[in-house]
Amino acid sequence: MNLANRITIARILLIPLFILFLAEYPLWLTEQNSFFGFIHDKGTYIALGIFILASATDKLDGYIARKYNQITNLGKLLDPLADKLLISVALIMMVQSGMVATWIAVVIIAREFVITGLRMVASEQGIALAADKWGKIKMVLQVAAIAAVLLDNVPVQSITLMRVDELLMFGAAAITILSGAHYFINNFKLIQLR
Template sequence: MNLANKITIARILLIPLFILFFTEYPLWLTENHRFFGFIQEDGRYIALAVFILASATDKLDGYIARKYNQITNLGKLLDPLADKLLISVALIMMVQSGMVATWIAVVIIAREFVITGLRMVASEQGIALSADKLGKLKMVLQVVAIAAVLLDNYPFQFVTLIQVDEWLMLAAAGLTIYSGIHYLLNNYRLIKLN
């Protein structure tokens, strides 16, 4: 297994760590165990650091794969899967904590299922559908929006009363919808749906 694929797998393995630090634990557990008490106090910031680290590895593994000619079928499968898992888990947990509206998570996750389904159909027909620039921009905006929500609008709260984190999340949802429609329209005609 090459370095690029190892980095992608590391990104997937960071997801349970994100879950561990993001989860809110019951009072009896946080009062009786120092580790869980620590998580209750500072876990969200550690979860944010894990999320940013995992997101940053997306660019790193792609760069290494291209520069050192380490592009493999396993990497083509795992890289987008890792991205979808990371974003989906973060959104689901944020919905559970009341930080993000359910419809936003549903829209973003549903788009990923639809595009993944289209790619699977195309793959069965020997057609490789790669991500476009809008899809990459969408991913960046989703990461920025999730990070802003995890920071609870910090540091924007010091300079404006506008909930910048909420607007970023709305923009991410809007771009997700737009990029999904754009991707479908551009690639649908390439596929025979029999």
């Protein structure tokens, strides 16, 4: 297994660690156990660090795969899967904690299912659908929005009363819809649905 694929797998393995630190635990557990008490106090910030690290590996594994000619079928499968898992898990955890509206998570996750389905149909016909620039912009905005929500509008709150984290999340949802529609319209004609 090459280095690029190892980095992608590391990104997937960071997801359970992200869950551990972002999860909400019962009060009796956080009061009786110092580790869970620590998670209760600092877990969101540690989860944010893990999320940013995992997100950064997305650029790193792609760079290494291209630079050292390490592009493999396994990497083509795992890389988008790792991205979708990371974003989906973050959104689901944040909905559970009341940080993000359910409809935003549904819109973003549903878009990923639709595009993945389109790619699967194309793959069966021997067509490889590459990500476009809108998909990359969408991913960057989603990462920025999730990070801002995890920060709970800090440090922006000291400058303005505007909820920048909420604006970024609405923007991420809007770009997700637009990028999905753009991708679908541009690639639908390449595929023969039977």
